[in-house]
Amino acid sequence: MNDIRDDAVQGFRDTFGGEPVGVWSAPGRVNLIGEHTDYNEGFVLPFAIDRRTVVALAPREDRVLRVASAFADEVAEIDLADLDPERLHGWAAYPLGVAWALGRFGADLAAVPGADLYIDSDVPVGAGLSSSAAIESSVAVALDEVWHLGFDRPTLAKVGQLAENDAVGAPTGIMDQSASLLGRRDHAVFLDCRSLEAIVTELGFAEAGLELLVIDTHVDHAHATGGYRDRREACERGAAALGVSSLRDLTVDDLDRARTELDDVTYRRVKHVVTENQRVLDTVRALRDEGPTAIGELLDASHRSMRDDFEISVPELDLAVETAQANGALGARMTGGGFGGSAIALIPAEARSRLQVAIDGAFAEHDYGIPTTFVVTPSDGARRDR
Ligand code: ADP
Numbered sequence: 001m002n003d004i005r006d007d008a009v010q011g012f013r014d015t016f017g018g019e020p021v022g023v024w025s026a027p028g029r030v031n032l033i034g035e036h037t038d039y040n041e042g043f044v045l046p047f048a049i050d051r052r053t054v055v056a057l058a059p060r061e062d063r064v065l066r067v068a069s070a071f072a073d074e075v076a077e078i079d080l081a082d083l084d085p086e087r088l089h090g091w092a093a094y095p096l097g098v099a100w101a102l103g104r105f106g107a108d109l110a111a112v113p114g115a116d117l118y119i120d121s122d123v124p125v126g127a128g129l130s131s132s133a134a135i136e137s138s139v140a141v142a143l144d145e146v147w148h149l150g151f152d153r154p155t156l157a158k159v160g161q162l163a164e165n166d167a168v169g170a171p172t173g174i175m176d177q178s179a180s181l182l183g184r185r186d187h188a189v190f191l192d193c194r195s196l197e198a199i200v201t202e203l204g205f206a207e208a209g210l211e212l213l214v215i216d217t218h219v220d221h222a223h224a225t226g227g228y229r230d231r232r233e234a235c236e237r238g239a240a241a242l243g244v245s246s247l248r249d250l251t252v253d254d255l256d257r258a259r260t261e262l263d264d265v266t267y268r269r270v271k272h273v274v275t276e277n278q279r280v281l282d283t284v285r286a287l288r289d290e291g292p293t294a295i296g297e298l299l300d301a302s303h304r305s306m307r308d309d310f311e312i313s314v315p316e317l318d319l320a321v322e323t324a325q326a327n328g329a330l331g332a333r334m335t336g337g338g339f340g341g342s343a344i345a346l347i348p349a350e351a352r353s354r355l356q357v358a359i360d361g362a363f364a365e366h367d368y369g370i371p372t373t374f375v376v377t378p379s380d381g382a383r384r385d386r
């Protein structure tokens, strides 16, 4: 099988000539549970997956940064002294934004050498698996090492987030970078989005004979920014009306009061976030005390909450979830921001092919485009490979 690390080294040679001094990589992620809880300072439970973005890198004699990718035709080039969000565009804003953000976190960019970076990846782009965090995190660990910066992983996660927020211009949270940098084989990253404390939590899927199936519906959520903003505003409105700084400060015991004090729509938005936080905590406890076979109902409940209360599902996601549930999945839910993208299903390994046939059949019957389904394995976070 083709090794993506070999591809990256070959790409480096073809593009820049010479040999890289090292190869670093970082994974994409899926979020097992905890949706739209991050910006409410709540809990999320993502894990790093066995799809990675690889960076082959060599320092330069001068102060120029050059980045190339197997996904892009042009080589982007900038002098270290010119790094600024205003000057970064397109895909290169991710890797070059990371270099800029390292400076914002205290790296002395006047004292480091330039570098050539070649990037390759087997994380599908735009499928909700965070190819963006994978490229940011791989570049962050590579530059951190060759520039001798010594930043810890939580700081590198913030570096990736700053690059994505300010250089790319996407107002995303810290979950994806945390999963990509802190993930561990067979484990999820239980992240408190208020304190940013992260605890790795054993998943034990393989030992229990389980797999996590991703069902990418290919429904494009790119035009859903209005819906996303609207949900954020509803959460802020609900928190303000109930006298708390964020919805994190509410528990399910507060929902009766919320129902009487809020309009119906705001109440249901609040209810999703509050119950979803509780489901993340329940999932972590169930994994610890009973193992992964015990979390199926929590995944199902999370989907119902997003479908009925937060109203961010679409018919294709509902069909994927229902078909999985009806064909042997222990639990299933849409994952990601909503309005499209992927669903996940926790399945017995032996049910995989039956389930894939059932999903393809159901989508064909509804005249929906055939989804892509594939298994993801909880894997190690960013690392040096060579
Ligand atoms: P995702 O859900 O995959 O994170 P995003 O829109 O957040 O989707 O990020 C995808 C973007 O990140 C791509 O359009 C591209 O600009 C950049 N990107 C991700 N991986 C690569 C790569 N290997 N090479 C070049 N650009 C990449």
Ligand code: MG
Pocket (backbone or CB within 6 Å): 130, 131, 132, 133
């Ligand atoms: Mg992304």
